[in-house]
Amino acid sequence: MSENIKVDFFIRAESWEISLVVFIGMIIFIILGKKIGERSGYKKLEYDDSIVSMGIYTLMAFILAFTFTMAGTRYDSRKKIIIDEANAIGTAVMRSNLYPDSIKIEYMNDFSIYLESRIKFVEARDDVNKIKESLKETELYGDKLFSRAAILSKNPEFLVASNQMIPALNEMLDIANSRFHEELYKVPIPIIFMLFSLLLITAFIYGYSCSVKGKKLNWHFAISYCIITMIVIYLMLDFDRPRRGIITLDESNNAIIALRSMFAK
Numbered sequence: 001m002s003e004n005i006k007v008d009f010f011i012r013a014e015s016w017e018i019s020l021v022v023f024i025g026m027i028i029f030i031i032l033g034k035k036i037g038e039r040s041g042y043k044k045l046e047y048d049d050s051i052v053s054m055g056i057y058t059l060m061a062f063i064l065a066f067t068f069t070m071a072g073t074r075y076d077s078r079k080k081i082i083i084d085e086a087n088a089i090g091t092a093v094m095r096s097n098l099y100p101d102s103i104k105i106e107y108m109n110d111f112s113i114y115l116e117s118r119i120k121f122v123e124a125r126d127d128v129n130k131i132k133e134s135l136k137e138t139e140l141y142g143d144k145l146f147s148r149a150a151i152l153s154k155n156p157e158f159l160v161a162s163n164q165m166i167p168a169l170n171e172m173l174d175i176a177n178s179r180f181h182e183e184l185y186k187v188p189i190p191i192i193f194m195l196f197s198l199l200l201i202t203a204f205i206y207g208y209s210c211s212v213k214g215k216k217l218n219w220h221f222a223i224s225y226c227i228i229t230m231i232v233i234y235l236m237l238d239f240d241r242p243r244r245g246i247i248t249l250d251e252s253n254n255a256i257i258a259l260r261s262m263f264a265k
Contacts, residue, residue: 015237030207037211071239086255092168098161
């Protein structure tokens with residue numbers, strides 16, 4: 001799993017840095033539109049451009065809402081899969097009670113290390129090296145647990161226990177893999193760049209239309225619009241980056257950490 005981790009410049013950049021760049025870009029494009037409009041000179045327009053402008057603004061609003069909803073949906077999905085993983089680990093650990101004490105102790109030791117690897121995965125935050133280390137440990141002890149169950153399943157004495165343990169381990173390992181890939185699937189960067197492009201275009205149109213129509217540019221309105229847009233962009237990006245920022249999955253991750261109590265002596 002760890003080999004699939006790729007970090008590009010856009011992912012490395014902080015949400016507030018990207019949002020600030022968008023804010024500054026919108027201000028620059030408003031000024032640019034204003035300057036170009038002033039060069040064109042004020043004249044009574046012989047055509048109505050309001051429909052085109054409104055269409056662009058509507059498209060921008062639609063893409064913004066679509067992207068924000070996509071980020072929010074992925075955030076909810078990540079929360080759910082964490083709870084599912086906690087339940088799956090807890091179920092598998094409890095099924096070790098179906099075996100004799102000598103085998104149960106071996107299971108519990110490996111489950112304890114496996115759980116710690118999952119907690120390390122949580123606590124790694126956005127440290128790629130720590131994430132890779134935790135995933136390697138997860139794979140190692142996941143394979144070890146399953147191999148033991150597979151060997152014991154060949155013994156008729158443990159048939160009932162194995163029929164319960166193997167499906168539980170399958171679910172536990174599958175969810176761990178699904179959770180990893182769930183974090184990799186983010187809002188597509190082309191959609192985000194398209195949104196940023198539309199934001200800059202709408203900023204340019206506002207500055208240009210004010211100058212061409214002979215209207216004074218309302219900077220209070222313009223800056224307020226840019227600030228609100230910057231906040232929305234920040235929240236959207238933060239939703240899609242739960243390992244950092246102000247919107248995290250800490251509350252859901254506590255369900256994994258709480259499983260330590262199952263190994264308390």
